[in-house]
Amino acid sequence: MEPVIHSADTxxxxxxxxxxxxxxxxxxxxxxRGNQPELGALIVEAINLMGxxxxxxxxxxxxxxxxxxxxxxxxxxxxxxxxERLDASQYLDRWALVHLMVELRHDAALDFxxxxxxxxxxxxxxxxxxSFSTLAExxxxxxxxxxxxxxxxxDGSSRAVELMLRHVGHENFSVRRAAVQGYLEHGGEGAxxxxxxxxxxxxxxxxxxxxxxxxxxxxAEGGRFLVCRDSRDDLPSHDLGVADGSNDNKxxxxxxxxx
Amino acid sequence: xxxCTYTVPDKSASGDNLYGALICNQTYISYFWNAxxxxxxxxxxxxxxxxxxxxxxxxPLARAFNGCYLLTYSAQDYxxxxxxxxxxxxxxxxxxxxxxxxxxxxxxxxxxxxxSGDTVEVYLGFFYTKDVPGRAETLMHESRHAGGKPHNAxxxxxxxxxxxxxGADSNWGYEGAWMYGALYLWWFFAAGARTTSAMRARARQRxxxxxxxxxxxxxxxxx
Numbered sequence: 001m002e003p004v005i006h007s008a009d010t011x012x013x014x015x016x017x018x019x020x021x022x023x024x025x026x027x028x029x030x031x032x033r034g035n036q037p038e039l040g041a042l043i044v045e046a047i048n049l050m051g052x053x054x055x056x057x058x059x060x061x062x063x064x065x066x067x068x069x070x071x072x073x074x075x076x077x078x079x080x081x082x083x084e085r086l087d088a089s090q091y092l093d094r095w096a097l098v099h100l101m102v103e104l105r106h107d108a109a110l111d112f113x114x115x116x117x118x119x120x121x122x123x124x125x126x127x128x129x130x131s132f133s134t135l136a137e138x139x140x141x142x143x144x145x146x147x148x149x150x151x152x153x154x155d156g157s158s159r160a161v162e163l164m165l166r167h168v169g170h171e172n173f174s175v176r177r178a179a180v181q182g183y184l185e186h187g188g189e190g191a192x193x194x195x196x197x198x199x200x201x202x203x204x205x206x207x208x209x210x211x212x213x214x215x216x217x218x219x220a221e222g223g224r225f226l227v228c229r230d231s232r233d234d235l236p237s238h239d240l241g242v243a244d245g246s247n248d249n250k251x252x253x254x255x256x257x258x259x
Numbered sequence: 260x261x262x263c264t265y266t267v268p269d270k271s272a273s274g275d276n277l278y279g280a281l282i283c284n285q286t287y288i289s290y291f292w293n294a295x296x297x298x299x300x301x302x303x304x305x306x307x308x309x310x311x312x313x314x315x316x317x318x319p320l321a322r323a324f325n326g327c328y329l330l331t332y333s334a335q336d337y338x339x340x341x342x343x344x345x346x347x348x349x350x351x352x353x354x355x356x357x358x359x360x361x362x363x364x365x366x367x368x369x370x371x372x373x374x375s376g377d378t379v380e381v382y383l384g385f386f387y388t389k390d391v392p393g394r395a396e397t398l399m400h401e402s403r404h405a406g407g408k409p410h411n412a413x414x415x416x417x418x419x420x421x422x423x424x425x426g427a428d429s430n431w432g433y434e435g436a437w438m439y440g441a442l443y444l445w446w447f448f449a450a451g452a453r454t455t456s457a458m459r460a461r462a463r464q465r466x467x468x469x470x471x472x473x474x475x476x477x478x479x480x481x482x
Contacts (some may be wrong), residue, residue: 018261018365020307020383021318050457051391053328054281055338061455092390095271095464099457129419130426131371132384136472137420140464147460172470173417177481212480213443214345220434221412222342222349225406227357227377233294236286238332238453 028093030085031078040077042067043082047096055239065103072106080112088122098144105151110159113145116165117175128225139174145176153186161186168198168206180206263365265383267317274391274458275316278325283314291327295354295398296379303362319363319417322386330354333395335452346439347446350399353439355401368384372397374404391452392447392462396440403436410435412475419472430476437473441466446482 011095030038046064049057066234068075079097080144086094101109121142125134146167152160164183180199184191184207195207269276282288290296297320304310309320316322330351331337334344340352359377366382371389373380377402385394412429414420420427428435444466448459465482 017302017306017307018263018363020319020365021262021264022307023264023266024317028268028271029310046271048276050272052277052455052458053274053325053391054277054453056278057453057455061457091388092272093268093304095461096457099272099460102455102460105439124419127367128370129421129424131373132388133419133421136468137388137421140461140468143464143467144460172419174419174468177471178467181481203476209477209479211482214442214449214482217442217445217478217480220346220430220439220442222344222353224345224405224434225357226353227359227405230352230356233355234290235331235338238337239285240284241376 013133020101028086029082031082034078036074036078039068039071039078043075043078043100045099050096050099054247064146065100069104070102072104076101076104076106076108076112080109083112083116089134091141094160095137095141095144095213098141098148101170102144103256105148106154107152107159109148110152110157110163114163114166115140115150117163117170123170125194139172142170142172142175143178146175146182148181149179150186153182161188165194165198168203176203177206177209179192181209261365263383265387266335267387269295272390272457272461275322275325277330278302278391279314279316279321280323282324287328288313288324291324291331294351295327296358297323297345300360300362303364312400319383323361323381323431324395325391326389326398329391329447329454330395330398332453333447333451335450337452342400345450346442347450350395350443351407354385354398354402357405358398359405372401374401377405379405390458392444392451392458393465395449395461396444399443400436400440400451403439408433408435410437412470413476415475419468425458427473427475430474431478441469441473444469449482457477 010053029044031043034040046068049061050062052061079100083094083097121138126132149160150162164179168176168179168183180195183195187194192207196204289437301310309315309318312318313320334348340349342349357377358379362380364380366381370382371384385397389397410426410428412427413423413425414427416422428437431438444462446464448466451459463482470478470481
């Protein structure tokens with residue numbers, strides 16, 4: 001059969017690609033419309049800087065956290081209120097609020113964390129769980145909440161230690177595992193024995209799941225299961241895009257130039 | 260052809276706003292396009308997916324490039340991509356070797372990605388529900404499938420990925436897609452460069468979730 005030749009403007013009966021329409025919305029957070037808008041603006045700024053990249057990313061983020069730390073108690077109250085206002089589907093935003101509580105290490109977070117860990121987990125809303133599980137997102141929020149307790153326990157809060165023990169019976173495996181590890185770390189000399197009394201037999205193996213350094217676990221063997229072996233690539237330096245407005249190589253319009 | 264819509268909030272912890280200033284450079288755009296399977300797939304990245312506006316981090320292509328930047332530059336010594344180095348170093352090489360075609364589609368609204376041969380499709384969830392480290396993890400996971408390693412077990416009791424359903428890996432030593440993704444996240448947590456402690460903490464949470472839920476036999480350790 002002769003090959004079919006298409007010119008660039010040959011009419012095509014159907015395409016297999018999809019079409020997407022994006023609309024922008026305002027920030028999901030309502031801090032700036034609350035009664036402490038300046039503090040709210042600092043919180044939003046810190047959340048925005050959480051996902052930073054580049055050589056100054058951590059420094060910029062820590063500076064934002066430091067500004068919040070000056071009013072840590074008030075900030076934690078605002079974070080807890082905002083968490084309750086956010087739509088359930090704002091998983092990453094809700095996680096960010098709880099992660100800020102980890103950073104601020106203020107005991108005003110304890111009641112909120114206790115409430116959060118005491119609630120029943122919402123029903124799964126995902127369809128293809130291997131791909132995306134809403135329950136997984138909810139669990140990550142709660143294991144981060146356990147980190148709030150761990151940080152406060154490290155600072156000497158006995159109530160944080162008590163709460164970790166209370167939640168070693170959480171309905172979810174990962175939350176139980178995190179609480180057990182936190183309690184073992186901060187529960188004092190008798191922590192292991194206390195856990196053995198509290199944990200049902202089926203969960204006592206949680207005590208043996210250790211936090212370890214990545215360098216000590218079996219690594220993936222590189223260079224296996226390859227579709228095609230590459231030649232050396234021409235990798236650009238990591239810092240070309242640290243924009244100062246003067247980069248002549250910066251894309252101006254119509255990109256990429258590849259096809 | 261499917262049509263889809265998405266509403267993007269102006270600020271969030273995903274980091275996409277901040278990556279935008281980094282990836283908006285023709286050198287990176289050309290490199291990522293050629294290295295990670297975009298090349299030859301313009302039809303899948305236009306029509307709203309960002310080909311015409313590839314620095315706009317509200318759109319999928321720039322968000323995919325953000326994941327590519329993290330995948331490429333998160334090892335402090337990223338120039339070293341030796342197979343004997345940590346997965347944080349050679350992950351980009353593995354993705355480059357194993358994904359021939361990377362295509363964007365609408366999906367069902369929550370789907371993240373799927374692999375057929377050496378073609379990987381990524382859906383709206385990849386761009387809008389995954390944080391940037393999570394996108395790199397997904398590319399690692401799908402690359403492992405493209406390399407011919409399917410899942411071989413059912414998820415353990417209580418797994419958030421579906422108690423008793425197929426799609427799990429039997430164990431850590433199987434070196435399957437879940438292990439590759441979790442190990443990449445673990446190294447990113449432990450040694451990730453040019454990022455924030457918050458994103459590394461997020462990677463730890465996700466890595467632990469995978470370790471706890473995606474192996475038929477729990478590996479017995481955590482991050």
